[in-house]
Amino acid sequence: MTAQGRFITLEGGEGAGKSTQIRLLAEALRAEGRQVVTTREPGGSAGAEEIRSLLVNGSVGRWLPVSEAMLLSAARHDHVQRTILPALGAGQWVLCDRFADSTIAYQGYGHGLALDLLFRLRDIAVGDTRPDLTLILDVDPAIGLARAAARNGGEDRYEQMKLDFHRRLRDGYLAIAAAEPDRCAIINAGNGIDVIQADIRQAVRDRLGALR
Numbered sequence: 329m330t331a332q333g334r335f336i337t338l339e340g341g342e343g344a345g346k347s348t349q350i351r352l353l354a355e356a357l358r359a360e361g362r363q364v365v366t367t368r369e370p371g372g373s374a375g376a377e378e379i380r381s382l383l384v385n386g387s388v389g390r391w392l393p394v395s396e397a398m399l400l401s402a403a404r405h406d407h408v409q410r411t412i413l414p415a416l417g418a419g420q421w422v423l424c425d426r427f428a429d430s431t432i433a434y435q436g437y438g439h440g441l442a443l444d445l446l447f448r449l450r451d452i453a454v455g456d457t458r459p460d461l462t463l464i465l466d467v468d469p470a471i472g473l474a475r476a477a478a479r480n481g482g483e484d485r486y487e488q489m490k491l492d493f494h495r496r497l498r499d500g501y502l503a504i505a506a507a508e509p510d511r512c513a514i515i516n517a518g519n520g521i522d523v524i525q526a527d528i529r530q531a532v533r534d535r536l537g538a539l540r
């Protein structure tokens with residue numbers, strides 16, 4: 329019998345430390361003998377990575393908000409069908425850096441698109457695929473943005489947006505967590521890397537029974 333795969337997503341604003349935390353969580357799960365796939369959005373499949381480059385580069389005003397939401401959804405559909413569902417079907421644990429909640433937080437709470445439009449796009453993109461656990465890395469946006477700027481990568485279109493925007497999206501994530509407490513765990517990402525990772529492992533232990 330194939331062991332059951334699980335789908336974990338990491339969410340949060342800029343500079344919350346998601347990529348480091350995903351790598352550390354993957355190491356811990358692999359050390360228990362689990363098969364783990366790490367992936368990201370936008371991206372995670374060949375086509376979705378091409379769409380990603382259209383989204384993360386260029387000027388802030390490059391895309392109209394609805395066009396952007398549709399590009400994100402097209403990338404997400406490809407990623408779910410070609411990467412996530414096959415891995416879960418093979419009994420693997422899928423750790424995904426951002427997923428559908430990012431669109432609700434960024435495009436909905438951040439850019440002010442109607443949430444019902446975004447829920448409709450989400451349903452088209454993912455069908456009934458839902459994370460088993462969503463870890464929301466919560467940090468004061470002023471701290472997160474400073475960390476992201478220090479990291480100094482080239483993909484900076486989203487990071488240029490204003491502090492107000494980042495405050496709204498933080499509120500969005502907290503609203504998502506409040507609406508779905510069984511799926512979501514809020515992790516204090518203002519802490520150091522090791523404390524954040526310990527909190528993440530605790531959430532995975534409590535909610536999914538792994539890492540005992």
Ligand code: TMP
Nearest residue numbers: 369370400426427430431434435486487
């Ligand atoms: P990353 O910096 O976590 O790799 O994400 C790339 C950017 O894409 C980030 O600034 C957030 C943004 N984004 C959205 O606005 N909506 C989405 O649905 C996703 C997945 C990402």
